Amino acid sequence: MKITDVLVIGAGLAGERCAIEAAAAGHSVLILSLVPPRRSHSCAAQGGMQAALGNCAKAEGDNPDVHFLDTVRGSDWGADQEVARIFADNAPIAVRELAHFGVPWTRVRPGKNRYHIKGEQVEIDEPADKAGLIMHRDFGGTAKWRACYAAAGTGHATLYAVDSQVVRLGIDVLDRMEAIALIHDGERCHGAVVRCLRTGRLDTVLARATVIATGGYGRIYGGYTSNAVINEGTGAALALDTGIVPLGNMEAVQFHPTGLWPAGILVTEGCRGDGGYLLNAAGDRFLVELEPEKQELASRDVVSRHMMNEILAGRGVDSANGPHLWLDLRHLGEEHLTTRLREIYEICRDFLGITPWQELVPVRPTQHYSMGGVRVNKDGQAYGLSGLFAVGEAACWDMHGFNRLGGNSLAETIVAGRVVGMSIADFVARGGPGPEAALAASALAAQQARITALAARPAGGRTLYQVRDEMGEIMMNRLGVFRTGDEIETAVADLQHLLREVSTMGLRSSSPGLNPELTYALRLPGMLKLALATALGALARKESRGAHYRTDYPQRDDAEWLKRTLARWQPGAEAPDLSYEPVGLLDLPPGHRGYGASGHVDLPVTLEEYNQGVASAQAAQGCLETKEPIGARLRPGAWRGAFSAPS
Amino acid sequence: MTMSKARKLKFEIFRYNPEDPASKPRMETFELQETPFMSLFIALNKLREEQDPSLQFDFVCRSAVCGSCGMMVNGRPALACKTLTAQLESTIRLHPLPAFRLVGDLSVDTGSWFRGMTERVQGWIDEKAPFDPNAQEERMDDELAQAIYERERCIECGCCVASCAVANTRPAFVAPAGLNRVARFMMDPRDRRKTGDWFEVFASDEGVFGCLGLMACQDVCPKELPLREVYAYLRRKALTGVLSRKAKPV
Ligand SMILES: Cc1cc2nc3c(=O)[nH]c(=O)nc-3n(C[C@H](O)[C@H](O)[C@H](O)COP(=O)(O)OP(=O)(O)OC[C@H]3O[C@@H](n4cnc5c(N)ncnc54)[C@H](O)[C@@H]3O)c2cc1C
Ligand code: FES
Numbered sequence: 001m002k003i004t005d006v007l008v009i010g011a012g013l014a015g016e017r018c019a020i021e022a023a024a025a026g027h028s029v030l031i032l033s034l035v036p037p038r039r040s041h042s043c044a045a046q047g048g049m050q051a052a053l054g055n056c057a058k059a060e061g062d063n064p065d066v067h068f069l070d071t072v073r074g075s076d077w078g079a080d081q082e083v084a085r086i087f088a089d090n091a092p093i094a095v096r097e098l099a100h101f102g103v104p105w106t107r108v109r110p111g112k113n114r115y116h117i118k119g120e121q122v123e124i125d126e127p128a129d130k131a132g133l134i135m136h137r138d139f140g141g142t143a144k145w146r147a148c149y150a151a152a153g154t155g156h157a158t159l160y161a162v163d164s165q166v167v168r169l170g171i172d173v174l175d176r177m178e179a180i181a182l183i184h185d186g187e188r189c190h191g192a193v194v195r196c197l198r199t200g201r202l203d204t205v206l207a208r209a210t211v212i213a214t215g216g217y218g219r220i221y222g223g224y225t226s227n228a229v230i231n232e233g234t235g236a237a238l239a240l241d242t243g244i245v246p247l248g249n250m251e252a253v254q255f256h257p258t259g260l261w262p263a264g265i266l267v268t269e270g271c272r273g274d275g276g277y278l279l280n281a282a283g284d285r286f287l288v289e290l291e292p293e294k295q296e297l298a299s300r301d302v303v304s305r306h307m308m309n310e311i312l313a314g315r316g317v318d319s320a321n322g323p324h325l326w327l328d329l330r331h332l333g334e335e336h337l338t339t340r341l342r343e344i345y346e347i348c349r350d351f352l353g354i355t356p357w358q359e360l361v362p363v364r365p366t367q368h369y370s371m372g373g374v375r376v377n378k379d380g381q382a383y384g385l386s387g388l389f390a391v392g393e394a395a396c397w398d399m400h401g402f403n404r405l406g407g408n409s410l411a412e413t414i415v416a417g418r419v420v421g422m423s424i425a426d427f428v429a430r431g432g433p434g435p436e437a438a439l440a441a442s443a444l445a446a447q448q449a450r451i452t453a454l455a456a457r458p459a460g461g462r463t464l465y466q467v468r469d470e471m472g473e474i475m476m477n478r479l480g481v482f483r484t485g486d487e488i489e490t491a492v493a494d495l496q497h498l499l500r501e502v503s504t505m506g507l508r509s510s511s512p513g514l515n516p517e518l519t520y521a522l523r524l525p526g527m528l529k530l531a532l533a534t535a536l537g538a539l540a541r542k543e544s545r546g547a548h549y550r551t552d553y554p555q556r557d558d559a560e561w562l563k564r565t566l567a568r569w570q571p572g573a574e575a576p577d578l579s580y581e582p583v584g585l586l587d588l589p590p591g592h593r594g595y596g597a598s599g600h601v602d603l604p605v606t607l608e609e610y611n612q613g614v615a616s617a618q619a620a621q622g623c624l625e626t627k628e629p630i631g632a633r634l635r636p637g638a639w640r641g642a643f644s645a646p647s
Numbered sequence: 648m649t650m651s652k653a654r655k656l657k658f659e660i661f662r663y664n665p666e667d668p669a670s671k672p673r674m675e676t677f678e679l680q681e682t683p684f685m686s687l688f689i690a691l692n693k694l695r696e697e698q699d700p701s702l703q704f705d706f707v708c709r710s711a712v713c714g715s716c717g718m719m720v721n722g723r724p725a726l727a728c729k730t731l732t733a734q735l736e737s738t739i740r741l742h743p744l745p746a747f748r749l750v751g752d753l754s755v756d757t758g759s760w761f762r763g764m765t766e767r768v769q770g771w772i773d774e775k776a777p778f779d780p781n782a783q784e785e786r787m788d789d790e791l792a793q794a795i796y797e798r799e800r801c802i803e804c805g806c807c808v809a810s811c812a813v814a815n816t817r818p819a820f821v822a823p824a825g826l827n828r829v830a831r832f833m834m835d836p837r838d839r840r841k842t843g844d845w846f847e848v849f850a851s852d853e854g855v856f857g858c859l860g861l862m863a864c865q866d867v868c869p870k871e872l873p874l875r876e877v878y879a880y881l882r883r884k885a886l887t888g889v890l891s892r893k894a895k896p897v
Contacts, residue, residue, distance in 0.1 A: 036758030102772035132786030164771035265710040296680040465696040511701035513666025
């Protein structure tokens with residue numbers, strides 16, 4: 001048994017940034033990770049991190065108000081606007097702090113610079129008075145160039161800088177250590193049961209505050225994802241297994257337009273931001289006509305849908321692995337591709353043998369980001385269970401709503417790391433009941449029993465991996481870029497069947513120690529539950545919003561659906577219970593996003609009327625009291641003067 | 648890339664499970680039908696899923712950016728995820744990286760090694776002043792930012808360490824990845840440490856003067872880091888450090 005003030009489950013950017021904050025406040029902190037921290041998925045982020053510094057010529061006039069506007073519109077009004085506000089206001093500070101931690105941000109080069117904008121090569125004078133400040137690149141769905149970047153290795157550079165602070169502060173990290181259950185008494189969380197991925201041994205960690213920072217769960221889409229193989233949603237499953245903590249908006253799943261085809265590896269949006277464009281089989285830039293305003297830089301959900309339509313209309317490029325489209329980077333030239341987009345050049349070369357300044361890159365939309373996750377209040381506290389927090393992609397803090405803008409996730413990890421880290425430090429300082437050893441012993445025994453039962457089941461029949469592959473096919477084919485009621489219904493039935501199947505499956509291997517098959521067997525039921533929560537949420541939501549697109553309900557319906565889905569799973573149940581809460585206080589009224597389809601059903605009440613019920617409705621759903629009253633950070637109407645504000 | 652007739656691949660894989668008292672280090676042979684664009688990531692997962700569920704190996708990003716999957720491929724350290732079987736003969740021998748503690752089969756503990764290295768070389772920015780949330784960022788020339796990024800691209804896969812004759816025989820050697828890290832912080836103007844402060848770590852037999860100059864590290868580095876330049880830079884720094892010490896004894 002180990003005891004600490006703060007237990008952080010996950011050593012990606014969000015977990016580590018949060019740990020630094022709690023440790024700096026003087027609390028003892030222990031971080032767990034499936035892999036050494038620097039191997040976390042955050043290291044794979046390529047393109048950039050949004051913060052309204054307004055440094056380069058194309059960023060002139062940018063400020064947190066514009067960033068807030070872009071974020072809420074990007075979310076298709078599914079976001080909690082107060083959280084989007086906290087986020088936009090803090091992003092510049094958090095990014096500058098990263099410069100302080102040593103991130104080698106790409107900098108403004110004064111004088112004439114050559115860029116590609118909407119297919120044209122242009123020369124822009126970068127102001128001399130901004131020389132050497134952090135540079136920005138263009139990303140989808142934003143009014144200004146705002147993505148700060150370190151070549152195409154932004155996540156890598158950032159994670160290394162943050163992890164080096166963790167090492168410097170002497171924070172303990174147990175790598176190859178997996179949390180497999182939370183320890184709680186129904187009201188308060190007391191830590192977790194952990195399994196060592198070197199030896200297979202179980203242990204418990206007791207803590208005053210426990211943080212889920214386990215990243216996304218893209219792997220429920222099998223191989224159809226840009227996510228790392230460890231992004232299996234173990235953290236969201238831990239929360240779901242409590243039966244108390246709900247997951248928010250699981251049906252909100254982002255697809256990225258440019259997954260390398262067929263490898264599935266991501267080609268950053270920074271490629272389109274820097275002037276790359278998409279072509280169909282005929283060599284046409286189809287987005288010029290479809291999205292005259294933003295072209296390739298409409299938001300991800302919009303571009304992905306246009307691409308799938310192009311493929312469905314038979315204008316894709318045939319290949320042995322199925323049809324795809326082309327990403328054209330040739331005009332960017334060798335120098336640009338080997339410096340500012342270096343990682344993309346390497347991926348093209350290593351995985352497909354392609355030279356991107358000479359050849360076209362085959363791409364297709366792929367699962368990319370989990371907007372849903374452990375539902376938390378604005379302080380990062382999970383609904384319903386005091387002492388439990390969540391940050392980063394694992395959380396539904398909910399600044400992304402139904403579509404995350406590119407570059408907003410890395411920024412979220414470090415902003416939430418700071419904000420939630422402070423609220424954790426505060427929570428621990430205020431004390432409350434200490435760790436309870438008896439609870440730990442019974443939680444440990446329950447997990448031991450689960451493993452013993454698994455080992456005792458007869459082997460034979462299908463393998464875990466075949467079930468996983470079937471789950472992936474179901475998710476991509478029936479809960480992909482386009483969804484329709486009939487197909488989701490069959491998906492639900494099939495996923496429930498798979499969940500029953502895994503509950504009887506035995507192991508083929510009894511090798512002592514880690515036993516990779518056992519490790520996977522412990523995770524797979526949780527993944528199927530996440531898949532079911534996604535499917536049922538999507539089935540119930542009879543509208544289209546952001547990345548959730550129902551061909552049978554193509555309009556966004558603010559009259560019925562300006563609300564967030566919450567999914568709880570009672571122990572032993574076959575399916576989650578769904579309930580709903582308002583998205584949060586509205587400041588920016590729902591309207592047209594500025595790209596994509598413009599039709600929607602209006603909100604039937606005034607903003608004031610909507611806002612009146614928010615706090616009590618959320619409290620009824622388990623939202624714990626926040627440090628400051630709800631709305632305290634909103635700055636109502638501040639966006640009015642902002643560039644590109646709706647009239 | 649064109650694919651000739653589908654081959655039957657033979658894998659000879661090092662096996663040992665330290666948690667199993669009955670396990671002895673040995674080589675085991677597996678066979679697999681090659682498919683187009685097959686990488687060792689795909690091949691090893693297929694072997695585990697279809698033939699031996701106990702096989703241990705590490706992958707995370709499967710796109711050559713996280714550094715998890717370093718292993719000896721036909722005697723040479725490489726990232727397994729970006730090694731395509733089409734580049735190899737039909738018999739493929741896989742061993743764990745040497746110089747690191749074995750976790751099991753092809754999996755080694757690079758995490759502890761790299762954390763230890765970071766602690767030893769103090770691989771973080773020792774900043775000149777505390778962070779001021781209201782201040783603009785310190786300016787930096789983009790050329791310099793790019794040069795730092797060039798060192799920063801190391802993914803800590805351990806291939807260079809495994810290929811290094813000195814690191815394999817002398818555990819105290821800072822090793823190529825460590826020297827690269829020292830150089831990265833030394834050239835960063837945000838760091839207040841002077842060359843002399845680094846002296847002990849890099850200007851000795853455990854540092855850059857322990858290097859035999861075989862340069863296998865640069866040959867095997869999957870990120871093509873210019874390690875030769877790094878050592879030249881450090882030797883130059885060591886020399887100027889010595890000279891300035893003579894000039895100004897403290
Ligand atoms: C290819 C790619 C490119 C991207 N590019 C960008 C970009 O350019 N800009 C941007 O803003 N966003 C980008 N994103 C998104 C962004 O990278 C992620 O959303 C973000 O890094 C998530 O960080 P995190 O800290 O929440 O989780 P992660 O970095 O995924 O870390 C999760 C951690 O949890 C640990 N863990 C998981 N389960 C357990 C458990 N049960 N017990 C113990 N530990 C556990 C893991 O070991 C890991 O340390 C990209 C994503 C991908 C996939
Ligand atoms: S799996 Fe990440 S480098 Fe190979």
